[in-house]
Amino acid sequence: MTANQVLIEKLTFRMLLRIVLGFLCGVRALATENNTAQQRPPPLLLVSFDGFRADYLRRFDMPNLNHLYSQGVLVEQLTNVFVTKTFPNHYSLVTGLFAESHGILASNMYDPISKKHFRTSNDTDPMWWSQAEPLWLTALDSGYKTAAVMWPGSDVTIRNRTATHFFPYDSKVTFEQRLKNVTEWILGNKKEPGVMFAALYWEEPDGSGHRFGPDNTTAMQKALKEVDDNIGLLMSELKRTGLLGHVNVLITSDHGMAQCSEERLIRLNDCLHPDNYTLVDLTPVAALIPQKDADVIFGILSKCHKHMTAYVKNAIPDRLHYRNNERVQPIILVADEGWTIIQQGNKLPRLGDHGYDNSLPSMHPFLAATGPSFRQGYRTSSLQSVDIYPLMCHLLSVPPRPNNGTLYQARCLLADETCWDVPLVVGLVVGVLLVLSTLTVLIRLLSYRRSSGPRAFQRLQIDDDDDDDPLLE
Numbered sequence: 503m504t505a506n507q508v509l510i511e512k513l514t515f516r517m518l519l520r521i522v523l524g525f526l527c528g529v530r531a532l533a534t535e536n537n538t539a540q541q542r543p544p545p546l547l548l549v550s551f552d553g554f555r556a557d558y559l560r561r562f563d564m565p566n567l568n569h570l571y572s573q574g575v576l577v578e579q580l581t582n583v584f585v586t587k588t589f590p591n592h593y594s595l596v597t598g599l600f601a602e603s604h605g606i607l608a609s610n611m612y613d614p615i616s617k618k619h620f621r622t623s624n625d626t627d628p629m630w631w632s633q634a635e636p637l638w639l640t641a642l643d644s645g646y647k648t649a650a651v652m653w654p655g656s657d658v659t660i661r662n663r664t665a666t667h668f669f670p671y672d673s674k675v676t677f678e679q680r681l682k683n684v685t686e687w688i689l690g691n692k693k694e695p696g697v698m699f700a701a702l703y704w705e706e707p708d709g710s711g712h713r714f715g716p717d718n719t720t721a722m723q724k725a726l727k728e729v730d731d732n733i734g735l736l737m738s739e740l741k742r743t744g745l746l747g748h749v750n751v752l753i754t755s756d757h758g759m760a761q762c763s764e765e766r767l768i769r770l771n772d773c774l775h776p777d778n779y780t781l782v783d784l785t786p787v788a789a790l791i792p793q794k795d796a797d798v799i800f801g802i803l804s805k806c807h808k809h810m811t812a813y814v815k816n817a818i819p820d821r822l823h824y825r826n827n828e829r830v831q832p833i834i835l836v837a838d839e840g841w842t843i844i845q846q847g848n849k850l851p852r853l854g855d856h857g858y859d860n861s862l863p864s865m866h867p868f869l870a871a872t873g874p875s876f877r878q879g880y881r882t883s884s885l886q887s888v889d890i891y892p893l894m895c896h897l898l899s900v901p902p903r904p905n906n907g908t909l910y911q912a913r914c915l916l917a918d919e920t921c922w923d924v925p926l927v928v929g930l931v932v933g934v935l936l937v938l939s940t941l942t943v944l945i946r947l948l949s950y951r952r953s954s955g956p957r958a959f960q961r962l963q964i965d966d967d968d969d970d971d972p973l974l975e
């Protein structure tokens with residue numbers, strides 16, 4: 503009788519072990535499932551609509567975009583990189599690197615080694631871009647053809663190479679024209695195979711966001727209707743050329759947009775005469791080089807305005823990943839959301855702006871994707887924008903360059919990946935353990951109650967067949 507109960511106890515314990523171990527083995531087996539079957543991957547088209555703030559998706563009606571991600575995946579918010587400007591973030595998307603590691607740190611830069619200045623309007627000197635290598639070049643090494651259309655850096659000869667196809671930057675070329683060239687290049691022709699990776703850039707809704715401010719619903723509705731029409735055009739063009747369902751399409755953006763106001767101006771000249779520093783970049787993240795007495799100048803700037811934070815270079819917080827590069831200036835000033843730094847006067851340069859702290863939701867863009875490699879109807883709340891690069895390399899089977907992203911979260915977007923929600927798995931395992939140990943305790947209690955007296959040492963005597971259990975070997 504008691505021996506039977508001890509046996510039941512042992513069986514319960516083994517069942518528990520089997521379930522837990524079996525579960526863990528299953529997880530491992532699924533995670534290492536053979537994935538090399540995919541011989542030649544589908545081409546990948548990466549599209550950026552500049553300045554597409556994540557919450558525009560909720561605020562405005564976008565039937566074409568909605569249709570696209572309802573058949574694919576949607577990441578509601580991307581945590582992008584600091585500074586939340588166009589060039590740094592577009593370069594992060596195609597390199598997987600934080601700004602300090604790819605070297606495109608702002609819209610206006612100064613390089614103290616070469617003593618050169620960078621402006622987004624005059625950006626073709628390769629030295630600015632050569633600290634990293636964008637995917638449209640790395641993919642060439644896998645024998646692929648590539649295309650990059652108006653994407654920041656795409657018309658620059660980086661490390662002595664360009665994409666197979668590119669346009670010299672010209673904002674006047676319509677979205678439709680850019681798109682037509684891209685689909686033609688992806689299709690290829692009888693003599694040439696098509697491109698495997700194409701990056702396509704469009705200036706809206708950034709332009710309207712700056713001009714009217716993101717809070718102007720009338721203006722933004724119009725701008726986003728045009729963006730959505732362009733997405734419709736993209737889908738019908740893919741259908742027309744027979745590419746639909748055979749290419750993976752990523753639609754994303756570089757940053758969001760915050761509403762600015764004449765009531766939220768920070769005037770540097772109210773605090774410090776401009777003779778005391780050289781200004782490299784102004785708003786909403788100012789970069790400056792003090793002339794002399796750096797400590798005094800920093801002291802003045804750090805008390806200048808309660809909506810502006812001053813950092814000396816080596817005290818810039820780690821989480822911004824904005825320190826380890828010679829192009830980060832000795833002092834940076836970061837305005838609070840919606841504040842604008844100017845030197846003097848009362849003029850607000852733009853009704854909407856971006857560049858602020860990348861932890862602000864208003865600075866975040868989104869990611870939507872569809873195609874044969876993606877799950878259907880899957881939604882998730884967030885992802886790091888640097889994770890898009892390893893995802894794209896995975897989709898193309900291109901060995902990634904060293905980068906700051908991981909595939910860990912991004913693979914949840916893919917159709918052929920088993921993606922475990924870690925807290926859920928841990929919760930399940932703990933739950934199973936709890937239930938089984940409760941059972942064991944109950945059985946023990948019952949066995950004590952039914953047996954004639956306490957026989958605490960009985961269990962120790964019945965240990966003979968433990969070795970036969972393969973799970974315990």
Ligand SMILES: *[C@@H]1O[C@H](CO)[C@@H](O)[C@H](O)[C@H]1NC(C)=O
Nearest residue numbers: 534535536537538539540541
């Ligand atoms: C994976 O599949 C490829 C071909 O599809 C095969 O050559 C390889 O041996 C497989 N690897 C494993 C671990 O099953």
Ligand SMILES: *[C@@H]1O[C@H](CO)[C@@H](O)[C@H](O)[C@H]1NC(C)=O
Nearest residue numbers: 618619620623624625626627
């Ligand atoms: C662009 O920058 C280069 C130096 O990098 C300079 O020589 C050239 O004059 C600049 N062009 C314009 C139009 O400003």
Ligand SMILES: *[C@@H]1O[C@H](CO)[C@@H](O)[C@H](O)[C@H]1NC(C)=O
Nearest residue numbers: 628632659660661662663664
């Ligand atoms: C760049 O390529 C050209 C010719 O294609 C070659 O002459 C030159 O040496 C290369 N430069 C570098 C830095 O590799």
Ligand SMILES: *[C@@H]1O[C@H](CO)[C@@H](O)[C@H](O)[C@H]1NC(C)=O
Nearest residue numbers: 667668669670679682683686
């Ligand atoms: C884009 O396509 C048009 C023809 O549709 C062609 O004339 C033009 O050269 C192409 N642009 C580039 C940069 O190749």
Ligand SMILES: *[C@@H]1O[C@H](CO)[C@@H](O)[C@H](O)[C@H]1NC(C)=O
Nearest residue numbers: 714715718719720721722724
């Ligand atoms: C919003 O933008 C429209 C142009 O689309 C402009 O006419 C209107 O004055 C703006 N409204 C506000 C409140 O700024």
Ligand SMILES: *[C@@H]1O[C@H](CO)[C@@H](O)[C@H](O)[C@H]1NC(C)=O
Nearest residue numbers: 599600603823903904905906
């Ligand atoms: C980002 O990646 C680069 C290249 O691997 C590396 O040098 C750098 O240390 C990384 N940054 C962080 C914060 O891990």
Ligand SMILES: CC(=O)N[C@H]1CO[C@H](CO)[C@@H](O)[C@@H]1O
Nearest residue numbers: 774775776777778795798799
């Ligand atoms: C703190 C500081 O160095 N202030 C100087 C800034 O520049 C003006 C004009 O050149 C000087 O008069 C200040 O002493």
Ligand SMILES: [Zn+2]
Nearest residue numbers: 552553588756
């Ligand atoms: Zn932008």
